[in-house]
Amino acid sequence: MKQRFKAVVSYDGFDYAGWQIQPADRGATIQQTIQDVISAICQTPISITGSGRTDAQVHAWGQVFHFDVDFSLSAFQWKRAMNGHLPKDIHIRSVEAVDPHFHARFDAIGKRYDYRIQLGEANVFTLRYAFQSPWSLDVLTMREAAACLVGEHDFSSFCANTHAELPDQVRTITRLELVEEPGQLRLIYEGNGFMRYMVRMITGTLIEVGRGRLAPAEVSRMLEARDKQICHFNAKPQGLTLMEVYYPPQPEAGLKDSLKENADSVFPEILT
Amino acid sequence: MKQRFKAVVSYDGFDYAGWQIQPADRGATIQQTIQDVISAICQTPISITGSGRTDAQVHAWGQVFHFDVDFSLSAFQWKRAMNGHLPKDIHIRSVEAVDPHFHARFDAIGKRYDYRIQLGEANVFTLRYAFQSPWSLDVLTMREAAACLVGEHDFSSFCANTHAELPDQVRTITRLELVEEPGQLRLIYEGNGFMRYMVRMITGTLIEVGRGRLAPAEVSRMLEARDKQICHFNAKPQGLTLMEVYYPPQPEAGLKDSLKENADSVFPEILT
Numbered sequence: 001m002k003q004r005f006k007a008v009v010s011y012d013g014f015d016y017a018g019w020q021i022q023p024a025d026r027g028a029t030i031q032q033t034i035q036d037v038i039s040a041i042c043q044t045p046i047s048i049t050g051s052g053r054t055d056a057q058v059h060a061w062g063q064v065f066h067f068d069v070d071f072s073l074s075a076f077q078w079k080r081a082m083n084g085h086l087p088k089d090i091h092i093r094s095v096e097a098v099d100p101h102f103h104a105r106f107d108a109i110g111k112r113y114d115y116r117i118q119l120g121e122a123n124v125f126t127l128r129y130a131f132q133s134p135w136s137l138d139v140l141t142m143r144e145a146a147a148c149l150v151g152e153h154d155f156s157s158f159c160a161n162t163h164a165e166l167p168d169q170v171r172t173i174t175r176l177e178l179v180e181e182p183g184q185l186r187l188i189y190e191g192n193g194f195m196r197y198m199v200r201m202i203t204g205t206l207i208e209v210g211r212g213r214l215a216p217a218e219v220s221r222m223l224e225a226r227d228k229q230i231c232h233f234n235a236k237p238q239g240l241t242l243m244e245v246y247y248p249p250q251p252e253a254g255l256k257d258s259l260k261e262n263a264d265s266v267f268p269e270i271l272t
Numbered sequence: 273m274k275q276r277f278k279a280v281v282s283y284d285g286f287d288y289a290g291w292q293i294q295p296a297d298r299g300a301t302i303q304q305t306i307q308d309v310i311s312a313i314c315q316t317p318i319s320i321t322g323s324g325r326t327d328a329q330v331h332a333w334g335q336v337f338h339f340d341v342d343f344s345l346s347a348f349q350w351k352r353a354m355n356g357h358l359p360k361d362i363h364i365r366s367v368e369a370v371d372p373h374f375h376a377r378f379d380a381i382g383k384r385y386d387y388r389i390q391l392g393e394a395n396v397f398t399l400r401y402a403f404q405s406p407w408s409l410d411v412l413t414m415r416e417a418a419a420c421l422v423g424e425h426d427f428s429s430f431c432a433n434t435h436a437e438l439p440d441q442v443r444t445i446t447r448l449e450l451v452e453e454p455g456q457l458r459l460i461y462e463g464n465g466f467m468r469y470m471v472r473m474i475t476g477t478l479i480e481v482g483r484g485r486l487a488p489a490e491v492s493r494m495l496e497a498r499d500k501q502i503c504h505f506n507a508k509p510q511g512l513t514l515m516e517v518y519y520p521p522q523p524e525a526g527l528k529d530s531l532k533e534n535a536d537s538v539f540p541e542i543l544t
């Protein structure tokens with residue numbers, strides 16, 4: 001008798017080739033590392049399904065995946081067993097038994113990504129977790145440019161060409177907030193879905209605005225152009241973290257709320 | 273004509289065998305890495321003198337060293353040249369020309385060390401920078417125990433046996449503060465000098481108190497015993513950071529003040 005489990009996992013992705021399983025010569029992946037541990041525990045091959053991919057060097061605080069096992073461990077035992085065997089830079093934050101129809105990818109109704117920028121002097125303690133900006137940035141102008149991106153838009157201009165085949169590139173960004181912290185600028189993105197490179201390309205564009213090399217009006221023109229060739233900016237991956245994946249309210253909503261509360265302070269505040 | 277320079281350096285020590293030059297098979301050291309860069313710039317062997325050692329995996333925000341060169345670069349050019357050639361996990365924060373009699377070790381009148389403890393759930397983003405405590409800690413009791421260590425004492429009970437030959441183990445701790453931050457407990461130590469392992473052994477002892485395995489009164493008995501055999505606790509190195517080295521006021525005091533302001537917020541605040 002199979003049981004489906006939902007797990008929330010955090011990882012320092014800096015040393016990994018991303019979430020998605022790759023040919024071994026491309027480096028270790030998060031998905032493969034977790035599957036190997038679950039399969040070893042079950043002594044049979046088990047595959048896991050994530051809410052979506054994260055690219056090489058991208059981090060996660062609240063990535064979600066599900067897996068089906070007939071091995072009789074409780075959710076609590078699964079969490080302890082996985083953390084006991086996983087490398088320390090991958091940590092399972094929670095495991096819960098869910099309805100067999102729950103699907104980590106198809107049921108997701110939204111995601112939150114944070115992008116961290118270290119301002120001023122380089123900081124050796126945020127090398128792995130923030131883009132070390134050699135430039136000072138005009139945050140007010142960046143906010144002005146960001147405003148035009150909030151809402152439902154065709155984001156063709158801000159996604160990888162590899163998505164040309166997607167039926168449509170219409171997504172809704174419900175929140176794009178620039179938070180100033182000691183020595184850091186944090187961009188908080190929430191929306192119903194993000195295409196590959198979308199957050200990094202928007203961030204790279206906003207950084208150009210902050211440097212004074214692009215006017216806010218040009219950003220809205222780029223958006224309206226719906227042209228995959230128009231944006232050549234792609235912010236470095238190590239600044240990006242998948243903070244949380246949102247699902248419709250379920251019995252375990254209490255847990256998701258508690259995770260959400262935390263999301264604002266999960267990361268370092270570092271001085272310049 | 274030789275010029276002496278004083279440099280303030282920050283480093284993520286997690287991947288290094290400490291400050292002090294070691295046989296190559298013991299791993300890379302901070303001192304060797306910096307000397308190699310300076311020597312390459314000068315195209316002649318140059319040695320540097322640090323304010324003191326840091327152990328393997330221990331970090332620094334404000335380690336200080338001096339070096340003498342007759343190569344004609346300004347302090348600003350030296351900073352830029354060194355950072356251009358150093359690995360990213362070692363960053364020179366400042367360089368200044370100083371009097372030839374300035375000595376990074378002998379002139380130091382005090383130091384500040386911070387020790388970081390991650391409480392609750394392990395956090396993948398502080399693995400390198402904080403001790404991940406599997407135990408909850410009673411901070412009030414720890415503060416009670418810490419109080420008896422402040423002031424001038426013979427700290428023989430809290431230093432490595434290798435110091436048995438030192439003329440005396442009397443040191444003054446001017447500040448031992450336990451600061452509660454989101455998900456973290458930070459111990460701030462300031463004093464006129466710290467012997468090898470002294471901060472880690474005191475921290476390890478206070479952790480035992482926080483766990484309820486040692487009473488505050490026993491800590492003061494340990495201190496009074498002046499017995500190098502009495503303390504078997506030594507907190508993990510990656511939680512420790514040399515924050516700042518203090519020198520008597522000098523023309524460049526303005527700089528040191530500005531560094532000091534920052535010291536409280538240099539590091540991540542991470543949630544559990």
